[in-house]
Amino acid sequence: MSRMFSFLIFLILDCYLFLNTTAYLSKGCDPGWLPYGDHCYFMVKQKKTWYDAKSNCDSMGSYLVRVDDIEENEWIKIQIRSTVFSGEWCNTWVSPLTVRMATWTGGVDFGHEGKWKWESDGKSVAVQGFLRHQPDNAHNKEHCLEFYGSGSVASYKWNDRPCNYKTYSLCEKSR
Numbered sequence: 001m002s003r004m005f006s007f008l009i010f011l012i013l014d015c016y017l018f019l020n021t022t023a024y025l026s027k028g029c030d031p032g033w034l035p036y037g038d039h040c041y042f043m044v045k046q047k048k049t050w051y052d053a054k055s056n057c058d059s060m061g062s063y064l065v066r067v068d069d070i071e072e073n074e075w076i077k078i079q080i081r082s083t084v085f086s087g088e089w090c091n092t093w094v095s096p097l098t099v100r101m102a103t104w105t106g107g108v109d110f111g112h113e114g115k116w117k118w119e120s121d122g123k124s125v126a127v128q129g130f131l132r133h134q135p136d137n138a139h140n141k142e143h144c145l146e147f148y149g150s151g152s153v154a155s156y157k158w159n160d161r162p163c164n165y166k167t168y169s170l171c172e173k174s175r
């Protein structure tokens with residue numbers, strides 16, 4: 001079996017498994033929302049600034065995702081990678097392994113540089129999930145927190161990014 005053929009089978013299986021487990025996983029939350037612990041999560045696949053992403057979560061009775069502990073952080077990374085393997089990229093010849101994906105969280109340090117807080121409750125960010133050499137507050141303009149990575153689950157880590165950058169987002173609410 002050629003390498004390329006094995007790779008395509010892998011992609012098709014991964015896409016298929018994701019699409020067939022999503023409906024089951026929605027149990028206990030509204031349709032399209034994924035349960036974890038006492039909360040439900042919704043991946044917004046439209047690209048929005050951090051401010052618009054926050055308003056969008058607000059309008060659904062939720063808030064931009066707040067990472068309370070390292071277990072939740074790991075779970076979120078798996079969901080982000082699953083999103084890359086679902087939908088548009090499953091129907092193209094673009095390898096999902098090369099898709100770089102940024103996803104807004106509710107973490108911000110505007111107002112007090114370097115003091116990261118969750119916008120939903122104002123609590124300090126207690127988990128450490130940053131990429132190496134981040135946060136770097138590049139050009140003094142990076143005050144919003146995203147997950148950023150590609151390919152493996154392990155690659156998805158935090159980065160600070162200008163809040164007016166448009167990308168995907170993850171909303172969270174209580175069950």
Ligand SMILES: [Ca+2]
Pocket residue numbers: 109110113114137141142143144160
């Ligand atoms: Ca900053």
Ligand SMILES: [Ca+2]
Pocket residue numbers: 134135136137138142159160161
């Ligand atoms: Ca940065």
